[in-house]
Amino acid sequence: MEFAIERRADPEQVDSMTEFPVSKWKRVALAAGVLAVMGVQAADWPSYRGPLGNGHSPEKISRAWPEGGPKVLWRVPSRGGFSSFAVAGGRAVCLELREFNGVEQEAVVARAADTGKEQWVQPLGTLKINDGGQDGAAGNKGGDGPRSTPAVDGGRVYTLSAKLVLQGWDAATGKEVWKHDLVKEFAGRNISWQNAQSPVVEGDLVIVAGGGAGQSLLAFDKKTGEVKWKGFDETMTHSTPVVGEILGQRQAVFFLKSGLLAVDLKTGAELWRYTFPFAVSTAISPVIAGDVVYCSAGYGVGAGAARITREGNVWKATEIYRKPGNKPLANHWSTPVLFDGHLFGMFQFKEYGSGPVKCVDVKTGDVKWEKAGFGPGHVIGIDRHVLALSDSGELVLIEAVTGEYKEVARADVLPGKCWTTPVVAGGHVFARSAEEAVCLDVAPRGASR
Numbered sequence: 001m002e003f004a005i006e007r008r009a010d011p012e013q014v015d016s017m018t019e020f021p022v023s024k025w026k027r028v029a030l031a032a033g034v035l036a037v038m039g040v041q042a043a044d045w046p047s048y049r050g051p052l053g054n055g056h057s058p059e060k061i062s063r064a065w066p067e068g069g070p071k072v073l074w075r076v077p078s079r080g081g082f083s084s085f086a087v088a089g090g091r092a093v094c095l096e097l098r099e100f101n102g103v104e105q106e107a108v109v110a111r112a113a114d115t116g117k118e119q120w121v122q123p124l125g126t127l128k129i130n131d132g133g134q135d136g137a138a139g140n141k142g143g144d145g146p147r148s149t150p151a152v153d154g155g156r157v158y159t160l161s162a163k164l165v166l167q168g169w170d171a172a173t174g175k176e177v178w179k180h181d182l183v184k185e186f187a188g189r190n191i192s193w194q195n196a197q198s199p200v201v202e203g204d205l206v207i208v209a210g211g212g213a214g215q216s217l218l219a220f221d222k223k224t225g226e227v228k229w230k231g232f233d234e235t236m237t238h239s240t241p242v243v244g245e246i247l248g249q250r251q252a253v254f255f256l257k258s259g260l261l262a263v264d265l266k267t268g269a270e271l272w273r274y275t276f277p278f279a280v281s282t283a284i285s286p287v288i289a290g291d292v293v294y295c296s297a298g299y300g301v302g303a304g305a306a307r308i309t310r311e312g313n314v315w316k317a318t319e320i321y322r323k324p325g326n327k328p329l330a331n332h333w334s335t336p337v338l339f340d341g342h343l344f345g346m347f348q349f350k351e352y353g354s355g356p357v358k359c360v361d362v363k364t365g366d367v368k369w370e371k372a373g374f375g376p377g378h379v380i381g382i383d384r385h386v387l388a389l390s391d392s393g394e395l396v397l398i399e400a401v402t403g404e405y406k407e408v409a410r411a412d413v414l415p416g417k418c419w420t421t422p423v424v425a426g427g428h429v430f431a432r433s434a435e436e437a438v439c440l441d442v443a444p445r446g447a448s449r
Contacts, residue, residue, distance in 0.1 A: 044088035045423040045430070047151040048198035049285060053243050055337040056381040057424045062444050063385070063397065069411025070395075070440040073428060074116030078437035080129070081106070081145020082196075084378075085432065087113055087425035088152035089171055092439070094432060095124070095146035095159065104129060106146035108159045110174060113425070116439060120174030127162035128194050144434060147196035147238070149421075151206070153222065158201060162194035164210045168225060178225030187212025189235060196238035196283065196333075200252070202265060204228075207243070207252055209236040217254060217261075219268060229268030234258060237282035238333065244288040247310045253286045255295055260286055260306070260317070272315035274306040277324075283333035289341065289362045292320065296331040298349035303329035303365060321365045326350075328367050329360065333419065337381035338362065339400040344386045345379050352376065353392055359402055371405040378421040389414075389422040389431055395440070413438055 042059065049055050062070070080097030087093075091110050098107040100123045110119045129144055151158045156177060157169040164182040169175065182188035188210045200207045205219045205228060216234040220227055239255035243265070251271055253262045259276030263269060280299040287294040296303035302324040306317040323329045326349040336345025343362050348355025353375045359368040375391030385408065386398040393414030399406035416435035423430050427443025 042426045044152075045086065045425040046088040046153055047086055047201060048084060048149040048240050048421070049242065049335070050380065050423065053200065053202075054288070054381075055335060055379070055421075057383075059382060059424050059427065060444050061383045061385065061387070061397070061424065061442050063408050064445075065397075065409040065411055065442075069413055070429065070442050072413075073114070073439040073441055075436060075438045076111070076116045076118075077435070078109075078432045079145070080434055082147045082419040082434070083145075083432075084149045084421040085423050085430040085437070086150045086152045086157075087423060087430055089155070090114070091119065091152065091171060092116075092425075092430050092437075093150045093152055093157055093171075094437070095148060095150065097129070097145045098123065106162055108150055108157065108169065108174075110157065110171070111437075113428070113430075113439070116437070122169065122174050122176070124159060124161040124167070125163055125165060149198040149240075151199050151201045153201040156222065158199045158206050158222070160195060160197060160199045160208055160210075164188045164190050164195050166199060166206070166208060166220070168206070168222065180220065180225060182208070182210045182218070186210075186215045186218065186230070191236065191238065193238075193281070195236075197236065198240040200241050200243060202243045202250075202252065205265070207241060209234070209241065209254055209256065216256075217263060217268065219265075231263075231268050232261070232270075234261065237278070239282050240285050242285045242288060246288060246293070246308050247291060249310075253288065253293060255282055255284070255286050257282070260293060260295055262308075262315070272308060272317045274304075274317040274319065276304055277301050284331045284335040287336060287338055287343065287362070289338050289343075292363055293317070294336075294343065294362050296329055296347075298326060298330045298332040300325060301330070302326070303331065305362065305365065320363065323365050328358075329365060332376045334376055334378050336360070337379055337386065339381060339384070339386075340402070342368065342400075342402050344381070344398070344400055346374050346377055346388070348374075348376060350376075353390075355391075357386070357388060357398065357405070359405075361402075368402045369405050371407075377418055380422060380424065382424055387422055387424065387429070389418050389420065391418050393418045393433055395422060395429065395431065413440060 083095035168177040213233040215230040235257040257278040260274040304322040330349040334346035336343035347358040356370040358370040397409040416433035429440040
């Protein structure tokens with residue numbers, strides 16, 4: 001069954017809020033098999049950047065939260081790292097730290113989405129923990145657990161471990177279906193702090209970076225694990241690639257040490273490049289805004305954007321601005337979301353507990369407004385609003401307007417460090433810190449699910 005979606009004369013007309021084709025929203029609705037009731041669009045959040053890969057949810061959300069915050073449906077321990085939830089098929093899946101035979105490992109954990117009850121867990125191997133890397137020296141212990149988010153699709157769960165082991169699991173039983181060790185099989189080159197990239201499912205493909213020379217970017221058949229294409233001699237970063245449509249063609253855009261690289265989804269062939277500097281760590285996903293693609297990093301790199309043009313089969317990326325430095329536009333690992341040609345997100349570098357949320361014109365890089373007090377958490381877009389999870393565990397609903405900061409609701413929902421993305425599925429927020437996971441009821445009053 002399908003969402004209640006506004007019909008338009010042109011099925012590929014771009015939605016002004018997200019700048020993604022409306023027909024793609026329809027395909028997501030059909031794939032999810034969900035029903036709109038009383039105007040509420042219930043949807044899965046099957047991967048790191050949501051059902052469209054752009055950080056947006058098609059659902060509605062309550063804007064009047066009770067005193068003390070939204071109702072807590074369940075709360076469970078969820079130890080270690082910054083993996084976010086993927087929610088699909090009645091399951092909420094993330095990576096956590098678990099002990100197996102006396103050895104601390106990262107693990108994929110599947111829970112019942114409605115109760116939080118653990119359904120199955122599988123070890124993924126050891127990883128660096130509290131190694132002093134990536135902000136560890138500053139007392140933030142940046143390596144304290146897994147940072148990749150699983151993807152759930154077609155009855156399978158896909159994980160990419162800290163050591164670049166890509167696996168497909170049966171979503172119902174947790175049984176391994178296929179496995180590839182990118183380091184051993186594809187001469188993979190990991191990051192010193194180890195992988196934080198999440199696998200991306202697009203059509204029949206699972207797409208990742210991390211291989212060696214001639215096979216740095218890889219696409220696998222999601223059912224069998226067969227290699228469908230591979231290529232390039234690139235060095236991966238912590239960034240998760242994004243899939244989107246630019247000038248009529250869907251493509252995968254990788255954020256690598258060399259900058260942005262877009263490839264054809266069918267063949268893996270190069271479409272265009274945008275050279276961008278690298279220093280220490282690159283972690284956000286690129287943001288596609290029509291024919292403009294935005295990227296940013298910390299450690300003094302700053303932000304930039306390129307306009308993509310096409311003449312026949314010849315593609316070109318032309319830089320339209322570059323703003324170096326940690327201000328005004330550095331994104332450490334928080335990917336902003338797009339509304340009406342503007343980016344909303346946490347633009348800061350190592351401003352723990354104090355870094356601001358900002359509204360930025362994506363085509364000029366101009367800051368429209370900013371509000372301090374969030375730190376390097378994460379945001380998503382929902383119902384013409386921004387849903388932010390601060391690094392201290394405050395969930396904040398912000399109106400997505402360009403004139404000024406307009407806060408709608410706020411609640412303290414989690415203890416511990418929150419460098420994770422809050423997600424919305426079926427009228428519920430699923431969020432976690434390095435200590436706990438929580439599920440909250442944010443459906444509009446009177447809505448049925």
